[in-house]
Amino acid sequence: MLTVTGVSRSFGGVYAVHDVTLGVAEGEVCGVIGPNGAGKSTLFNLITGHLTADRGEISFLGRRVERLAPHRRARLGMSIVFQAARVFRGMTVRENVMVGMHGRTRAGFVSAALRLPRHHHDEREIARAADTALTRVGLTEWADRPADLLPIGQQRALQLARALCARPRLLLLDEPASGLRAGEREHLAALVEELRADGLTILLIEHDVAFVTRLADRVVVLDLGQVIADGSPAEVRADPLVLAAYLGQAS
Numbered sequence: 405m406l407t408v409t410g411v412s413r414s415f416g417g418v419y420a421v422h423d424v425t426l427g428v429a430e431g432e433v434c435g436v437i438g439p440n441g442a443g444k445s446t447l448f449n450l451i452t453g454h455l456t457a458d459r460g461e462i463s464f465l466g467r468r469v470e471r472l473a474p475h476r477r478a479r480l481g482m483s484i485v486f487q488a489a490r491v492f493r494g495m496t497v498r499e500n501v502m503v504g505m506h507g508r509t510r511a512g513f514v515s516a517a518l519r520l521p522r523h524h525h526d527e528r529e530i531a532r533a534a535d536t537a538l539t540r541v542g543l544t545e546w547a548d549r550p551a552d553l554l555p556i557g558q559q560r561a562l563q564l565a566r567a568l569c570a571r572p573r574l575l576l577l578d579e580p581a582s583g584l585r586a587g588e589r590e591h592l593a594a595l596v597e598e599l600r601a602d603g604l605t606i607l608l609i610e611h612d613v614a615f616v617t618r619l620a621d622r623v624v625v626l627d628l629g630q631v632i633a634d635g636s637p638a639e640v641r642a643d644p645l646v647l648a649a650y651l652g653q654a655s
């Protein structure tokens with residue numbers, strides 16, 4: 405579904421990502437881990453289009469996308485949950501999920517501004533889609549409550565619901581467990597497991613190695629901008645290069 409081939413990106417002459425090659429197959433949960441500064445966020449942004457590569461190719465569903473803007477990649481079926489994304493204050497949980505879907509409806513901005521009949525029809529459709537997504541992440545009871553009252557773990561679930569509304573082919577999660585307490589992590593992991601069971605393809609970039617190795621079918625390890633291991637969680641955990649990279653960080 406996604407192929408990254410020989411992708412590099414440097415900042416001020418120093419490679420943040422250097423000649424990275426990896427693939428994500430349909431229905432797979434692929435995790436990317438690595439010590440601080442390994443290049444995880446840079447790689448994530450290269451895949452979503454928020455950064456452009458100096459070199460290399462990125463293909464999504466058989467199409468070259470490395471020159472496409474983020475919104476064009478989104479339209480092809482990539483949905484992103486950004487690291488520490490915030491909720492909109494003064495809006496309910498449902499409204500938070502509905503935001504961002506308006507651009508995708510047929511009636512669009514003009515009829516929304518003029519409140520034409522088609523707009524009302526679209527609003528109902530959007531609210532229905534939002535409710536389906538909220539049910540999927542277990543937030544139905546919160547739908548009409550102010551989003552900023554949600555505990556952080558449920559705010560993360562809300563971000564997932566928003567991403568799911570776009571019916572993505574590939575869900576991209578940037579450090580979804582960051583800032584969560586143990587119980588909240590557990591809850592989020594269970595949610596991602598459910599999405600995987602539904603057949604969703606997921607690329608997960610994450611600091612928390614235990615979180616990734618629990619969820620991922622395959623784990624790619626970055627260090628100093630390069631792939632140093634790519635395999636099952638068990639293979640990667642036993643890899644001497646991986647152990648050395650993390651030990652180097654601890655010392």
Ligand SMILES: Nc1ncnc2c1ncn2[C@@H]1O[C@H](COP(=O)(O)OP(=O)(O)OP(=O)(O)O)[C@@H](O)[C@H]1O
Nearest residue numbers: 415419420438439440441442443444445446447611
């Ligand atoms: N916009 C930028 N300008 C300059 N240097 C950058 C920029 N973004 C990243 N870097 C550098 O590129 C390297 C990789 O950073 P990146 O944030 O991708 O790593 P990371 O694995 O996500 O790290 P962390 O786990 O600490 O978030 C680092 O040395 C970082 O300082």
